[in-house]
Amino acid sequence: MTKSSDSIAESMRRDGIPEEAIAAWQEAQAETGCLDKVRDAARSLGAIARSGFCRVTEEEHVRRMAICRGCDHFTGATCALCGCVMEIKTRFAAASCRQRLW
Numbered sequence: 001m002t003k004s005s006d007s008i009a010e011s012m013r014r015d016g017i018p019e020e021a022i023a024a025w026q027e028a029q030a031e032t033g034c035l036d037k038v039r040d041a042a043r044s045l046g047a048i049a050r051s052g053f054c055r056v057t058e059e060e061h062v063r064r065m066a067i068c069r070g071c072d073h074f075t076g077a078t079c080a081l082c083g084c085v086m087e088i089k090t091r092f093a094a095a096s097c098r099q100r101l102w
């Protein structure tokens with residue numbers, strides 16, 4: 001683990017992100033070397049976990065996915081800005097689009 005990733009992990013702890021989310025982030029970071037995107041994904045996961053994994057309705061999930069599919073940042077599976085898998089992220093009430101599109 002690099003010094004910068006250690007300091008980011010400390011910052012995530014101060015933000016109240018669960019240790020499991022931080023561990024998942026560290027593992028993904030080690031594999032991808034892509035700090036910013038994976039950190040954002042871990043932050044989203046932390047917010048979702050703190051909300052009790054509360055889900056949106058299927059109608060809202062479909063609405064969010066339609067917006068992502070029409071977005072230039074959608075890769076076909078993930079968001080190029082936040083690094084999240086959108087088919088999963090769009091299902092959770094605590095998740096949000098970084099561009100405030102949903």
Ligand code: SF4
Nearest residue numbers: 068071073074079097
């Ligand atoms: S989360 Fe927002 S920015 Fe990312 S692909 Fe979806 S609509 Fe686009």
